[in-house]
Amino acid sequence: MRKLINAPARFVDEMLEGIYAAHPDRLTYVAGDLRCLVTTRKKQGKVALATGGGSGHLPLFLGYVGDGMLDGCSVGGVFQSPSAEQMLNVTKAIHGGEGVLYVYGNYSGDIMNFDMAAEMAAMEGIRVETVIGADDVASAPRGREDKRRGVAGMFYVYKVAGAAAEDGAPLDEVKRLALKARDNVRTMGVALSACVIPEIGRPTFELDEGEMEIGMGIHGEPGVKGKALLKPADEVVDEMVRPILEDLPFRRGDEVSVLVNGLGATPKEELYVLYRRISQILSAEGIKVWHTYVGEFATSMEMAGASISLLRLDDELKKYLARPADTPFFVQGQL
Amino acid sequence: MRKLINAPARFVDEMLEGIYAAHPDRLTYVAGDLRCLVTTRKKQGKVALATGGGSGHLPLFLGYVGDGMLDGCSVGGVFQSPSAEQMLNVTKAIHGGEGVLYVYGNYSGDIMNFDMAAEMAAMEGIRVETVIGADDVASAPRGREDKRRGVAGMFYVYKVAGAAAEDGAPLDEVKRLALKARDNVRTMGVALSACVIPEIGRPTFELDEGEMEIGMGIHGEPGVKGKALLKPADEVVDEMVRPILEDLPFRRGDEVSVLVNGLGATPKEELYVLYRRISQILSAEGIKVWHTYVGEFATSMEMAGASISLLRLDDELKKYLARPADTPFFVQGQL
Known part of the structure; x- marks a missing residue:
């Protein structure tokens, strides 16, 4: 460990x-x-x-x-x-x-x-x-x-x-x-490595370098799509965002908040590389981004990977999302 | 990678x-x-x-x-x-x-x-x-x-x-x-793994599981203390905090701010395990903690490890440290 x-x-x-x-x-x-x-x-x-x-x-x-x-x-x-x-x-x-x-x-x-x-x-x-x-x-x-x-x-x-x-x-x-x-919120995750539960002392699952698991849960539960070879980030984002958009479904003209969440070991630099592609897709789909969060919001200790969440907004959700918050782990001024 | x-x-x-x-x-x-x-x-x-x-x-x-x-x-x-x-x-x-x-x-x-x-x-x-x-x-x-x-x-x-x-x-x-x-600020870091520069594609240095490097810089530069076997967190903190305290030196009665910084892959859970021991040491030394920051403030992409910084405070530094700040990566209300 x-x-x-x-x-x-x-x-x-x-x-x-x-x-x-x-x-x-x-x-x-x-x-x-x-x-x-x-x-x-x-x-x-x-x-x-x-x-x-x-x-x-x-x-x-x-x-x-x-x-x-x-x-x-x-x-x-x-x-x-x-x-x-x-x-x-x-x-x-x-x-x-x-x-x-x-x-x-x-x-x-x-x-x-x-x-x-x-x-x-x-x-x-x-x-x-x-x-x-x-x-x-x-x-x-x-x-x-x-x-x-x-x-x-x-x-x-x-x-x-x-x-x-x-x-x-x-x-x-x-x-x-x-x-x-x-x-109104939908999420998809991808894992590039497992994490180790301290009292167990070995990885929760095996994933070779160069592999990824799309749809992984935050405890290492497998996803519907299973293991695949790691692809360039833009392709990974495409595979994550499409199922999100189709699920709700999100439609042209919708306004959303996007949350790009690191699972633990993935640097913020990579999360922004992901967001670049997310914003391209949403722009092409005619979906307007109202506010974006990028960082670690729900992790699995030292797991490498990321998740993408989209929240469809209306005036009421925007009003409450915009309010200030102040916790030891999350601070936001009035948006 | x-x-x-x-x-x-x-x-x-x-x-x-x-x-x-x-x-x-x-x-x-x-x-x-x-x-x-x-x-x-x-x-x-x-x-x-x-x-x-x-x-x-x-x-x-x-x-x-x-x-x-x-x-x-x-x-x-x-x-x-x-x-x-x-x-x-x-x-x-x-x-x-x-x-x-x-x-x-x-x-x-x-x-x-x-x-x-x-x-x-x-x-x-x-x-x-x-x-x-x-x-x-x-x-x-x-x-x-x-x-x-x-x-x-x-x-x-x-x-x-x-x-x-x-x-x-x-x-x-x-x-x-x-x-x-x-x-008035002093820092010590410890690395548990290297990171990979994308254009190079291999780790910046070799560190086996179960090893650590005390004094590592944020680009993988070696520290004065070199490689050692990874010890329990409390002992690692002792080895990090003592040189900080002796260096300035920090003295009984000083008031400080503490920054526990994750280098990238180390979860916040572990940073708080470190802070537990830091606060015990400072309390025993008669050094008062005015405000604590725990999170990622200066990373090396996916490097595992952490650094500890102590800032000795006076009224003037407290005044400006307490002011609000709001950037896309760091938000603080008035302390």
């Missing part, structure tokens, strides 16, 4: 200790459990937003806890779901009297635990609603969106729902907007 | 085309040369700041062009200096009547070309002053600071000088503050 870590079994907790030490004015934990992470700036009288999921995807998930986005996050082991009890602890800590919205990715362990947490919260008088991110078009065909994985496109759901909650929208309205963002 | 690129010879220009396409409202180029990058928001009546250097280090160098930081950047090939002519073109474009400060790293090619550009600018009536970043303690011993390389600590010089210029400080004052930041 080429990793700067101590004992693998302590990796997640030591990472969290580092995060709390680095951002003591912004992030803290509740219930004496490092893995129950909440904002230090709790606001009463607004809908609270919670997420959660496995570790190894920073800034996903906990990195979006902060002003204008989320209020709390339960943190699992590497690629493992946090427990229902941890989710409940976060829920109780962040509830500001207006209910809680859960936004997380479509993975069975997370669903089971979040559903259990929601039931327990209800018994304590906290109303919880849920929106599940499922943006990865490579993970299931059209018509089976309910089987798709949640990947980098969840950033948009957090951003829109978080801004609406900050604005004072009630729970049903925050949920409606989260669903609108969720239903 | 595990790279998402097209023809290697086109890598830098295609990256730049992607950057201009992604941030058309923020960045543009002058003299018909993609590599002469300037802000779209030129302000008259303030000192202008220019930087420049080789490509392959994003967000260094061009990523810091934006509000509250730099005004322009000349962009070289991968790990290569831009030309004096490109620097002059940027200088003329950003000059707002109050002179130009060059801030860049201590590399002979850059020095030669920036000096030539400054002379040519003077002939055109533009006053230019220069501050050279040289924060890498591993690259030359104490007393020979003039031989040290500029690495991630240059972020602090950009941030402080940029905020002072934005504040309307005159050229001599912006230079004084840039020098103060430069003289």
Whole structure:
């Protein structure tokens, strides 16, 4: 392993200790459990937003806890779901009297635990609603969106729902907007190398230099297209963007936001080489780009590769996407 | 190569085309040369700041062009200096009547070309002053600071000088503050893998899995300490922080900002594991952390590894470090 870590079994907790030490004015934990992470700036009288999921995807998930986005996050082991009890602890800590919205990715362990947490919260008088991110078009065909994985496109759901909650929208309205963002975002990923789970110590899959896997999930799950020889970046982008455009489908005249996401080891230089081709395709298709994000938004530790997400916009989504946000991992001024 | 690129010879220009396409409202180029990058928001009546250097280090160098930081950047090939002519073109474009400060790293090619550009600018009536970043303690011993390389600590010089210029400080004052930041920052890096220059196609050096190189520069230059077996993260941090503390030296009662910088392929999770140990050491030494930055600030494409920078603060440096900044690669609200 080429990793700067101590004992693998302590990796997640030591990472969290580092995060709390680095951002003591912004992030803290509740219930004496490092893995129950909440904002230090709790606001009463607004809908609270919670997420959660496995570790190894920073800034996903906990990195979006902060002003204008989320209020709390339960943190699992590497690629493992946090427990229902941890989710409940976060829920109780962040509830500001207006209910809680859960936004997380479509993975069975997370669903089971979040559903259990929601039931327990209800018994304590906290109303919880849920929106599940499922943006990865490579993970299931059209018509089976309910089987798709949640990947980098969840950033948009957090951003829109978080801004609406900050604005004072009630729970049903925050949920409606989260669903609108969720239903209008599509993502495709490509991996050029695997990552190593510290406690396992070997790559999650084998991919030779010169190979790529199109449609790879953020845990190394295979995609619909499988392994292929690595091609020039422009051709890779073509193979990623076409299925996205056809899926929603995006049409001439649509306005979109584009998110080019590095999976961990791929430099920003390459992400911009990808964006160059994306913008050429969208321009040729008559699709207008309203705002572009390029960077690391949902990673798989040291996996090389990238994903492309497109969000179809309307005035309402633009309004909330444009709002400022300020978390230790993501800062945006008013667009 | 595990790279998402097209023809290697086109890598830098295609990256730049992607950057201009992604941030058309923020960045543009002058003299018909993609590599002469300037802000779209030129302000008259303030000192202008220019930087420049080789490509392959994003967000260094061009990523810091934006509000509250730099005004322009000349962009070289991968790990290569831009030309004096490109620097002059940027200088003329950003000059707002109050002179130009060059801030860049201590590399002979850059020095030669920036000096030539400054002379040519003077002939055109533009006053230019220069501050050279040289924060890498591993690259030359104490007393020979003039031989040290500029690495991630240059972020602090950009941030402080940029905020002072934005504040309307005159050229001599912006230079004084840039020098103060430069003289109070120290950095040490460690590499766990090399990177591949696209046009060369093989790693810049050999480092086996399980090895590390302490004191590595951002182009793969060896450090004073050379190769060693990779140790647990806490021990690596000890070996990095001790030379930093002894060098300035940092003393009990000092207040600092810490920058934990990923070199490219190292995940944020690991950077926080490093910060956990850094904060323990500083606490034990009676050194107070005022603000912490964790992320990618100066990279070597897909190199695995990290650097640690410490900036000793006074009220003046805190004031300018705290100011907001907004570039396509770095956003900070008022601290």
